[in-house]
Amino acid sequence: MWVYVKQLEVPIEITRPNPALAKVIMTQFGGPDGEFTAAWRYLTQSFAMPTGRGKAILTDIGTEELAHMEMVGTLVQKLIQDASPRDLERAGLGGHYAQHGYNMFLEDANGVPWTSTYFQSFDDPVTCLHEDMAAEQKARTTYEDLLDLSDDGRVSRVLAFLRQREVTHFQRFGETLDYVQERYARRRTVF
Amino acid sequence: MDEMKAKGLSPDELTLRMQQLRFAALETNLYLDTHPDDRQALEDYNRVVRELMALHQEWVRRHGPLMNHGEDPSAYPWQWTRTPFPWPLWGGPDP
């Protein structure tokens, strides 16, 4: 089970509204390479992961991704809370405002809704861990694109932290893959 | 020792120090998942956990429950709804 800690993983201090930046950051909430996708990819894959080490790393990184989803949601909320509905519309969030008001929704930067087809789940640990490593690289690249678009230093600091976490996760999944490949790789005779 | 240190921190220092310690614990936890035989990392982890537990107790003593579902006790009336959430409160704090 999970329990909740009423604290963010790192502090987020934002004073200036910036709905245009909120719109692009939205993809890390509910987009293909966002934190929601990451969390549920790992937590879903962990059920049939054959090793304690593999289950631990999937559960622990999956849990951290949930904390990142909370951070991204907080970022977006703080960037839109003092913007008027017309400000949101000018920033390209008119459709979002019409359908969701100021609340969050699982969608990407273009408003495309989330789908479980963003990730896969197999009982083959080698396949899953390769996907997980690729996923961390895709998230890292997305954060780098967002850093190019950010004109607010306080937002950039948070994005840079989240980018760095993807690098660490990639490393840990790689070590888990090495371990699993030695001990648990499926031996199938094809020919 | 950790309890004494905790009592001397300002509210902001206490919260920030807890975030730092929880991050150190999380990061060491992930490392230990793939390096379970690293004694030095394990010692670091246990040291961080001890300091975090002392600061957590001090935070709860000052402000009320920080975690739900049985992790922290509450004074009367139920305090969980009163301690602030980390994202904006659209309706303002509860009375």
Ligand SMILES: [Fe+2]
């Ligand atoms: Fe990640």
